[in-house]
Amino acid sequence: MSNSAVAKWLEEIAAAKAKKAQAKEQQQQNQQQQQQQQEQFTTPTEGLQQQSQQIATAQYGIIPSYNLQTRKKQLCLVLPPEPRKPEPGECCGNDCEPCVNTIYWEDLVAHRERCRKLQMQFEDACRVLEDSENRGLESGSGVGGSVGKMEEGGEEERGEEEGEGEELEDKVELNIRSYRPFKVLQKRYLSENTLLVVCDLPYYSSSKKKMDPHIIMFHLLIRFQQPDGQYLTKAFTPVDISRLHKATWRSVQGQSNTSGDLGAVDGQGFEDRMAFLVKLYPSPHATSDMFRALEVYTESGGIGGDDVTNGDNSRNRKGVLFLRGPIQTGRDRQRNQQQQINNLATGLSQRKRIVMIAAGSGITPMYQVLRALHSQQHHQQHQYTPGVEQEERKKEDVRFWEANEVDLVYCNRTTEDIWLRQELQSIGVSRTEEEGEGAKDQKSEEGILEKAAELSLSLVRRTTVRIQHVLSSASTFSSPSSVKQVPPIQGGSHQFHTGRISLDLLRNTLQQGQDSHDHLRDNKEQLQILVCGPPLFNKDVSAMLTLLNYHDSDTCEIHILE
């Protein structure tokens, strides 16, 4: 071997060594970084997750190296890691779209396709390398484009895996395919068994685009990790608290909570944030106990702080909720949406009614619908400002649900159990009542303030909202419902029944107001029936609807939300 060849060879060895050292150093730095991030966002019991996270953020692709024995350049293929298979507790069992299992299978297919492509690229690159060596050319430079090209792993296979590696800054956005950590801004007990949890993300938030306005009923998935490491995943419906009644905020004022009473007391600054109303069941109840143990985020004790043990040994990060969504609630919603849009376009008038039948926490999707109806009417009331957005806004408005009449039957045990009582009270004020009751309320300054809040929330002008409360604790379950007109708070068109929801009550509600619309008989009535409550309630109401001959058809949509 000539001197120059030896020198070149030594040079190559030195370069290979330097490259190796550099790669090692880089790897160590990466590992350190990952460790730091995981210390921030994961719990020690998230072993599997940590493992997949480490692999997921590692680089992969076709990696060139130098073989000192053969004195030849060589290529090796590092394939990306397989997506992590969800554990049993990671599916909430509600047939969400997309389900965590669907996401996994999609990711697996994409992963296999990616591996197949990489394998082909690798084979091509090896052939090019071999050819160039055979031709005695300087190896490496002519080798296929993907040689030495390392790819960042993870993202495409698994979405942005779990979000654990992300900074918990304001920029964190909701993602439908993977869980992201969000700060808990506030946690308040509205009653003994009702918890309000406010998270640090805007009410309408999705990572890719502004939420589609026709998606009115949506929920998020909250994932906890239990002391034994098992996941617990449950669906919760965000509540728009931007118009929360002052009285509701007042009812939580001065409360101390388990986490040390942090955050604004009157909700100031949190109005546009995502909030959950959580029904708590007596302990031991896994989901409720997780919420009880949840803490409010603080700079010092929050992210990066110790794990929360709170006596029950739950090991979730302090002040953080892992959320995935938004998931459209129920299936086959808006089946007739296209037909409705067509009707609007052709000017065919249709009487539209929404009948909502809810129990307990089942009010949350109904409240979303009521709020959306309000927003829609708010938009329509105000003149569109000329500009490029005008057409777009019109289109969006058409896509909002519209209704001439809304009936809500809301079942609870006692008046104390009624969620969003003040807010519903405000919504249930019809236009005529607003005008008539107004003078009465203006007697006191307090009345004026309350009225202003109510008016801002009321569904004005075109929608009549009737609300009936059914309270079970006032009578035995077998006795027939007795109707009472009890205005529990002030004004409003709320009817109160005692007993349980009955066939008669449902029939009357579904047929309500039909006679006064004889002139519209020629036009079809478009009826949407929404049912949401505990499983048994949903089953009972479904059976009653069948008995009353209400089925899904062109003119009737029944949505059992579960």
Ligand SMILES: Cc1cc2nc3c(=O)[nH]c(=O)nc-3n(C[C@H](O)[C@H](O)[C@H](O)COP(=O)(O)OP(=O)(O)OC[C@H]3O[C@@H](n4cnc5c(N)ncnc54)[C@H](O)[C@@H]3O)c2cc1C
């Ligand atoms: C789309 C969707 C949206 C939801 N939104 C909300 C929401 O906004 N707020 C909310 O609080 N919940 C909501 N839920 C319900 C929530 O996901 C949980 O199912 C609920 O908190 C009960 O927890 P669990 O499933 O662990 O109860 P499990 O123990 O599995 O019990 C299932 C059901 O049995 C009943 N039950 C259980 N224990 C008791 C008890 N001790 N006393 C009386 N009844 C009991 C309850 O009806 C409960 O829902 C929603 C569910 C779905 C599917």
